[in-house]
Amino acid sequence: xxxxxxxxxxxxxxxxxxxxxxxxxxxxxxxxxxxxxxxxxxxxxxxxxxxxxxxxxxxxxxx
Numbered sequence: 001x002x003x004x005x006x007x008x009x010x011x012x013x014x015x016x017x018x019x020x021x022x023x024x025x026x027x028x029x030x031x032x033x034x035x036x037x038x039x040x041x042x043x044x045x046x047x048x049x050x051x052x053x054x055x056x057x058x059x060x061x062x063x
Contacts, residue, residue, distance in 0.1 A: 035060035 006023045027029075033055035046052035052063040 033058060034058055034062060 009053055030039055031053065032039050036055060036058040038055055038057035040045055040056040042054050042056055044052050044054055046063050052061060054061040
């Protein structure tokens, strides 16, 4: 058994490049705070299992 995961490899390991979308914004969904406009938004579980959001910049929360 190799002592490292690199010892078990027989040469360079191929890494797949991410596939590009037709539009540079197709895979990116930006969510901004309605209060301050910041994009520093976290998704959290709300009451009764719903989804809510909170701005980590200003503390505003909404669902």
